[in-house]
Amino acid sequence: MKYSNATNYALHTMVHLILQPRESLVGVQELAEMQHLSPTYLSKILTKLAKAGLIESTPGAKGGYKVSRTKHEISFLDVIHAIEGDTSLFDCSIHHEGCAIEKVMWQAEENMKSELNSKLLIDIAKEAESKQK
Amino acid sequence: MKYSNATNYALHTMVHLILQPRESLVGVQELAEMQHLSPTYLSKILTKLAKAGLIESTPGAKGGYKVSRTKHEISFLDVIHAIEGDTSLFDCSIHHEGCAIEKVMWQAEENMKSELNSKLLIDIAKEAESKQK
């Protein structure tokens, strides 16, 4: 059980975008090189982030991506949800209504999500910025 | 991102075993039928549980499985760990030491594990027992 690579890339990309000067655009090319990915592949991920409203894209020459206006409200959970979709980690295999095992698993997952929802990308970005030599 | 079916089956199997009278053995046959699985497949899962010390097996005729003596201390996390192994949900794709993103993800996972560690199978088993008509 692992988070997808896509989620990994998405999180790093988002942090990078948040560090950019306001309204400045970054192309897939640059974002891909930074993480040693092919532009076409990262493009798919960026499209998902855009569909979720976390970033905005401008097509054409000098185009690129920038974080949407809700910048200071974007949490880890937002990014993860944009990539992984809306599924629960566990579904009872026998499906008798109200499975007690399922309940426990869901509660545990909720605890994780709650933590991921309270952490904002902007906090991490600041930390990363102050670390740069 | 999903827990494996094996984990699902393992949890249900463990709860069933805990409900058995002390020291009585249950064969793979019965356990498999209960969950509509092939005995051979469930056997692999049971072997993992045994290797982790959660259950004990007796070979030969009239053999089978029973919960190990630590019965009242087995948590959800124990079972999950026995099946899924010891891996973290997230590993930074860029691997610069002490990645801030990774730290957040690990903390969140820790919150989930903490919950799963505090829930014991025996509690669920009692609940399931009282529900039976």
Next chain:
DNA sequence: ATATCACGGACTCTTGATATCCTTAATAAA
């Protein structure tokens, strides 16, 4: 001795994630 059971290796099958290729559309600059 025989039937029953757990154990484990090797193998197949399926599925979803990963990744690439190629075409289309939009925009800036020349």
Next chain:
DNA sequence: TTTATTAAGGATATCAAGAGTCCGTGATAT
């Protein structure tokens, strides 16, 4: 207007891991 640049997206190929089966071995009660 033409050209270069860039995002969007469909189709396809690749790959790894999980799911599940088959078969042979060994242990034990009857």
